[in-house]
Every structure is written in structure tokens, then in C-alpha cells.
Amino acid sequence: MKQFSYVRVTSGKAAISELSKDKTAMFLAGGTNLVDLMKSGVTNPERLVDITRVPLATIEATKTGLRIGALAKNTAVAEHPLVLKHFPLLSQALNAGASPQLRNMATVGGNMMQRTRCHYFYDTALPCNKRNPGSGCGAIGGFSRMHAIFGASDKCIAVHPSDMCVALTALDAVITVTGAKGERKISFGEFHRLPGDTPEIDNTLQRGELITAVDIPFNDALQQTHYLKVRDRASYAFALVSAGVALSLKGNNIADVRIAMGGVAHKPWRLKEAEAYLKGKPATEEHFREAARLTMAQAKAEEGNAYKLTLAPNTIVEALKLAAANGNI
Amino acid sequence: MGTDKKSEPLNRVDGRAKVTGKAKYFAEFEVPGVTYCVLVTSAITRGTINTINTKDAERAPGVLAVFTHLNMPVIPGWANPANPNAKPPSGGEKYQILGSNKILFNGQPIALVIADTLERAQYAASLVKATYNKATHQTDLLKNTEKAAMPGRFGDYSRGDNKEAHKTAPVTLEADYTVPVEVHNPMELAGILAIWEGEDKVTVYAKTQGVKATQRTLAGAFKLEEKNVSVHSEFVGGGFGMGLRTWPQEVAVVAAARQLKKPVKLVMTREQMFNLVGHRPYTIQRISMGANKDGQLQGIYHEATAETASYDDFTEGTVAMTRFMYACPNVTTKYRIVPLDRGVPIWMRGPGEATGAFALESAIDEMAHKVNMDPVEFRVKNFTLTDPEKNKPFSSNNLKKAYQLGSEKIGWSKRNATPGAVKDGEWLVGYGMSTGVFGAHRGESTCRAQLNADGTLVLQSATSDIGPGTSTAMVQIAHEVTGLPIKQIRFELGDAALPPSGSQGGSATVSSVGSAVYDACMALKGVLADAGLTFEDGAVKPAAGKSAGLPQVLAASNKQFFEITKSSKGGPEQQKYSMYSFSIHFAEVRVHPLTGVVRVKRVVTVADSGRIVSPKTAASQMIGGVTGGIGMALMEEGVIDHRFGRMVNKNLGDYHVPVSADVPHIETIFIDEPDPYSNPMGSKGMGEIALIGFSAAVANAVYNATGKRIRELPITPDKILSA
């Protein structure tokens, strides 16, 4: 096995200082993504800083929202009574991801930082600008069935694979990170980025920064939720397309709505235009269709993922329908 | 046996050993001083190795040797270990692992790294660096159909005048079907553990479906007497066909162990399982069919074109079913293979027929629809009791009863013949059905029976159990012949030194080995009779008028046990009758019109496979086969990026097999009527028919639900949406 050093820390401060000792060093949380990447030679850190003992796993209510520690396990979040009560969408999204075994290990911070599942990224014998900048994008003109229809570039068409992040994007979560220069906050929609010319950079976290928490503002009106994940088998598969919806109805009118999608872009894809369109309108299929149509105006596909041009709007419509219906049952 | 008496559903005799970990699989045998082999594989698809740098690997801690084409020990009998009879159809080059610098397929081994621990071998393997001279490669069958050649086996077939029938038939159809590369992916990884004693004697623990076959391969490769090659494979964690060969890299490991004079173990990685142990070949098919308006079939043309390797022609009976399944006067079949720069395919559960049945049974459904007939009725209308290919009666054929039982169970009468007419909430509801068939083979097999003084009966045969519950079935057969309690009977297998048997493949084990067990137990009765003993009331008792029991008789003749070895094979009945096992699959599906998601909601599967020897493990076989069928129908596909000639989804996260949530309740029904000719038990094979045809039942149900005909497997949401 390739040699690397390993250190376990018990405070955020120590984590940051240990990380700074080696420019290849990486935080190790649940390890469900990082260890796989190391085994396949995609990521080759010479130092691992195990942060699992850093006390950042608390889930608690603040005055304005819910604060989830970056080391809270996916399962703990999905099953937490406050999450179930205030943010059922988050629980639904988490439970749609991976398997129970993985969710028992995976952490909130690790989930946000997980890397794309693009086949070309994982296979070191194939070109990939994200893994090896300048080597080309294997997926363009190749097996692109899982790939992006929004915001892709000619350097990279990979998607961010997380389900949890779709819900957090829809729910206007804010991330707290801390580094040598102190703490800063990043709104969820600005955390992940589009590939542009630098697909090797997944997000706006700076080298040396540790994610400590995610805050979700209370918005109890948004109680009607649905996370719809379309995939190749009933469980344990990444999304072809997913849509997370949280809305509130006044009579049959949409009082407020949040929509985000997964499996369509290099980042969780928030549907602000569709939301604005739907606000105040009756919750009818025609309006859902129009909202989807507005969203799709920016979509662009390869041959392999052209079906997403049909699947994505259908998924939006269906998720809206199901969210609108669930409050009525 | 061979009677109408039904067998009891027995728990697996080795179930406890399996769930407690007592059962040992090849990689688990602990051998002092064992060393570990890791394969380094080619990143290119065709060309030559220019340079290969092994220095860093050789210097890495714990490394004992790095073998490449430059220093691979010679294997004396090694003509072509992939398949000694292989004749590449293209006149292509021979593949000898590490035999030259030539690369014939992506993922081909280019080095064996052997170290004192697995981790050290893995690390050293990562240090081996090769440079290549790339040549253009061809991995896309669709772009190479002009190379399609008729293989030596499975020549063209024709009866009647198909062309004329097509001209005159009032209703015709023509359609193309595609089955992608599928990979067996048993849970247990493939490999071998080799231990030499000197230069002339070797013991291996192997993942193999045939201990005798592995013994023969190794004896041939190393020019040894068979008795000097011990092969152990008592438990196998699934095979589905990939264990029917001793693969070149396994032979190479045995050679390395001889050279190093140390035990060497290879366990392939999951990724290597996608390239190095065969796969179901990518196959395109064309069917054209003609029928009368009343549904009487007039003609079927069925052509299949499948991939093979450039270095080895793999063939299978893809179009075989079309020749005999239905009463149809004019039938033509053609089978072609296309050599590609790919690793060689191998039989995968329901080999050939599973691919062919998807096409034929989809087309039959299409035709039934065209003539406005219920697909079950259509099949009954074209039913035949005589095999029209061989012009012989079927040894047994209860398909009509099977259609009826299955229809009743699934509630076929509820099916609305108009596609897209039935909804359950938003979901479209569809019913589909299909037929599966596979030859009811019986090979030669030998069994030794040993009756001990304490009344325990030990049966031995060099067969394998890749999971169906072979030991359980054999114990059951012996129990039914002798009446001895199950607990007193033990079946021993998985050791090449035992009396010879064939490999576990082609659903023939119960028929072949079971017959030998049956014959040995019958012969044992004779031995006992001669000694004044008899099986009675579940025990060995003195025969009428005698008083000495088994221990006394043995003691008096100075024996520890009675033994008899019996070889068994079919007789002239094998020529007189056409012998097949049949299955009927019924599936109820839900299809989401917006997302294209297909869910199999309910399955009824009916097996007409003679007398059921072991009802519980037989039901498990059917459930397992249908589960594999769900994978074939809805998700399994090895995707090759032809620009690189490389498989892109070579892991179990991206190559999908069904998870529990994909598998509904599967109802199994057995006709359970003895076949009068198949073998003494009246049984026929089950492993293949459990899967064969199932994908068509799903495709037909999807059509019934949506009006969309998906002729390219797997039926994924994108295909539903694009159809």
C-alpha cells in the first residue's frame, strides 16, 4: 500500500494546524468516499487528519433555525426529530442516498465534499480534466448518460452526486467554515461551483478550511415536501435526475416554494426562476409544466444524456405534484 | 423415485456451515508461507508493450518476483490455456498470458507481482510502469459486422421455405433486438491458490465449477499425471458460468508458484472480474416472422450476431430455441460471431438461450398482438408435442398445463390487452409473459457409496456446488432410495480425487450426478442383499430370516464398511427423445409515464422440469434465476467506451444488479411430473430455465403497460422516455 501518515485530532483547531503540515494532507471523516478515491489512485494524500473525534456532531435548534454539526452522521440527521419536524425534505433526500451502512458512516461535511461519480474521473487510465487537468474530458463524446445538462463546460460535464445537498440548497442552508484566518459563512448555493475552465475545483472551500456546521433557517410554512429520485434501480444508485421540493399552499395557491435538482449539474441546481414563476399561482399541472419549461431553457445535452431533457422537466413536474398532494392527504 | 411421490422440502444440508463461516472458500485456506499475487493489467486495448519497468516494484518491500512477458516461466504444455481447441475465426493471434508483448484486449494482464503480503503486492503492482505502441482497436460489434463469420459450431439451419412463407403470410413482422455485455459477478471473487510439492505434484484450491476440468487443464499445462494435480473446491460463492474455465491468469499463478517454490494465491479484484473471467457476449438479433390471421405461425427467421475475442471463438446456442419451440413449418436460423479486441466471453446463466429467448419471446408477443390474440393463447395455438427440429417426441412437455397454472396464479384474465389502458395511481400497469427452455442434459458421472458400521452413508463424487444446493439434492436422492434418515447421509464433493463427474454447468448436475448417486444407492441395496441385510424403516436391518445386523456382518467379514462405485449415463432413450426443460414466466410491472421507471411488482414462474428432487432448493433456484432475470431486463449492462476499448462501469456501484427493493414476491410453481426418460429420478435441469425468457416477460409487460416496445436491454428509464 502507498505509505501515508495518519493523525487523529480532537479539536477543530488541531485539525486545521495538522492539515497545514503537509500540502497533500486531507481531512478524513466517514471515509466512504476518500478511502475509495485513495484505493483507486485518484486522490493521493500523504497525510490523513482524522476528524471523526472532533466534537462537531451536534444537531440543535438555534433561535433562527437548525444547526447541524459537520460531523453528524447522515443517518443521525435523517432520523433526528427536529429534522423530521422542520425539514422533512432533508430527511427524505438523505434516505434516498447510498445504503444504510454508508449513511451510518458518512458525515454531513463529507457528503458536501464528496466528489463526482463520473467514470472517467475514477479510472486513472482514462482522460479527465477534473482528476488530471489538461488531459481532456472523457465523458464528452463518451459515456455521458449520468452527466450534466446545466452549467457544464467544454472541460467537464460531471455532476455533483449528492442527494443531501439538493435538499440543503433548496432549504437555503448556510455553511460555516473555519480556517487559519478565522470563521466565515458560505450560502449553500455558493458553496459548489460550476466547472468552467477549472473543473478540478469542486467548491469554494479554501485549502486549510474545515467545515464545522450547516444552518438551515426555520421556515415552517414549507411543510409539503417531496424528494423524487429517478434512478436505475429502486435503491442504492445515484440519481439520473432528482428533484427536491418544499412548498406551502394557501387554498390551492402556492404561497411559497423551493425547488432544487440533483444529477443535472456540477452543483446542486436551484430553480429560482421556476420558484418565482410559481409563487401565488394555483398548484396545477399546467403551472408545474410551465415552471419546468422555464428551467429547461438553459439546458444543453450530449447524445448520451439527451433523455434528461425530457426526464428533468418531468421530474420537476412530478415532484411538485407529489409535494402539493402530500399536504392534502 | 421416478414415481409420483413428491419430495420433502429440505433445508440445505450445508446451510449451517455456510452461515457460521465453517464452510471454507478457496481464498480462506491457510497455507504456511503463502505469498500473494496481484495482476497488473493493460491500459490499452491493442498494440504492443514497448517498455515495462519493473525495477521499482522489484525493489519494493516484501516483493518476491515480478513476472512479465520478459521473464515468465515457460509452461510446458501450454498451447493455448484459454481453450486448447480455440481456433480464432479471423485467423487471429493466439493469446498466451505473458507469452509476448502483444496486447489483445483492454485489461489483459501484463505483469504478475508476488509479495509476502497482499498489501505489499498491491503497492508494488502500482509501481510497474509500461509504455505501449498503440494500434487501432475494434471493440464495437456494430461497426464490425462485416467480419461476422459462421463458427464451426452452430451452423445455419433451415426447414421448409422461409422466403416463400414470408411472401405469402398475411401477417408479418421484422424486428431487431440487442442484448448488451453482461457480467456474472458472483459474490466470491475468482482466483486460485497453488501449492507445489517438488516439480511434479501440485495442489490447488480454486474457484471452479469443475474440479476435474481444472485438474485436466493444469495436468495438460504442466504435463503432469492427473493424479498429481489435486484440486479442491468444496464451496463456491456463485459462478453463473464464469467458473467453467481455468483462466489463463490462474494457470500463470500456478506456474509462478512452481518457479518460486512457494505457495501463491491470487484473488482477482472486482474490476478484473469484468475483464478476465468472461461475460455474456454483446449480441444483436434480427427476427422476422410470418403468421396466418388465426395466429398459426408460418415462418420464423432468426439471426444472431455475437461478439467473440480476436483470439478465441466463443459460441453458444443463441438461436437454438427458435428451431423447435413452436409448430412452424418454415424456420431458418443463422448464427455469426464477430472477432473483437475484447476478452473472450463465456457461458453465463442460460447461455445463448437467455439472449435468444429475449428476441424470440418478444417477437412472439409482438405477433400475438398483431393478430389480436392473447399471447398465452397464441403460444398454445402454436404448441407442439413433437420437436419439429429433430422430428422426435419431447420426452415430456407440460407447457399447456404450465400456461394454465401460471395464468391463474398471476390473474392473467385481469390483463387488458390494450396497451396503456390500466393505471394504478399515476403508474401504468402491465402484464407480460414468456417461455424459457433449455436442454435437459445428462452427462456421465460416477459416485462412490460407503455404508459405515454405524449406519451412516457417505456418497462421493467430484462435482461442484456453486450454490444450487447440490449436496442437499444428492442427500435427498440417497434418502429416497435407501430410506436412511437425512442426518445419516453425507455427500462429499469438490475434490478432483473423488470419482469423476462433469463440471457444474448446463443445469445437468442433478440429472448426471444424481443418477450416479441413485445407481450407487441401488447397487448398495444389492450389496446388502448379498450380505443378508436390507434397508428397512430408515435403517439397515437383517434380511428376512437373518439375525445379524450391519455391525455384526461387517465385523464377521472383517470390513469397516460396504462400498460400491457406480458410473452412470443415459442410454438409447437419449437419442429417441428430445429432452428439454421448460419455464413460463409471468410478470406484472408498473411503469411511471413521466420518469420512465419500471418496477416489477409481482412474478409467477412455472417450471416444467420433471420431478422436483429437492423442492426447497429448487424454489430458491427459480427465485435466484428470476432475480438475475430482473437484472437482465432492467439494469445489467457492461458499458464499453469504444474510443478506448475499455469498460467504464467495471464496479458494482455502476454496474447495477437488483437490490432487495427491486425484487418483489416471486411465486414459484412446479409441474413436478416425472419425465419418464430423462434419468432414474425423472428430473430435468432448472438452473438455466429460471432465468431464460424472463427478460422478455418484462419487456412484454412494459409493452402492455405503455405501448412501447423496448427491444434493447436493459429497459432503463431513458429508453422508456425516448421510445
Ligand SMILES: Cc1cc2nc3c(=O)[nH]c(=O)nc-3n(C[C@H](O)[C@H](O)[C@H](O)COP(=O)(O)OP(=O)(O)OC[C@H]3O[C@@H](n4cnc5c(N)ncnc54)[C@H](O)[C@@H]3O)c2cc1C
Ligand atoms: C457505493 C456508494 C453509493 C453511494 N450512493 C450515494 C447516493 O446515492 N447519494 C449520495 O448523496 N451519496 C452517495 N454516496 C456518497 C456518500 O454520501 C459519501 O461518500 C459520503 O457522504 C461522504 O462522507 P464521508 O464522511 O464518508 O466523507 P469522507 O470520505 O471521509 O470525505 C470526503 C471528502 O470530504 C472531506 N471532508 C470531510 N469532512 C470535512 C469537513 N468537515 N471539512 C472539510 N472537508 C471535509 C474529506 O477531506 C474528503 O475530501 C455513495 C457512496 C458509495 C460508496
